[in-house]
Amino acid sequence: MIGLLPFMAPIYAVLIVLGMYFGIKVYVGKRRQLIENDLGKGICMDCGSKIIHEKCPKCDYS
Numbered sequence: 001m002i003g004l005l006p007f008m009a010p011i012y013a014v015l016i017v018l019g020m021y022f023g024i025k026v027y028v029g030k031r032r033q034l035i036e037n038d039l040g041k042g043i044c045m046d047c048g049s050k051i052i053h054e055k056c057p058k059c060d061y062s
Helices: 011-037
Strands: none
Touching: none
């Protein structure tokens, strides 16, 4: 915000910075949720695939 003050009115600088702050918060939250949905319960330590119903679909055959 301090870098924008010499170029524009303070209220516009504050609005731009607040928009960027909340935009980044929303982006990071959605990205974190997407990663958590992709991982599910976790990943298998042997093959790296997603664990479904507490079993690895590639390593646990039974």
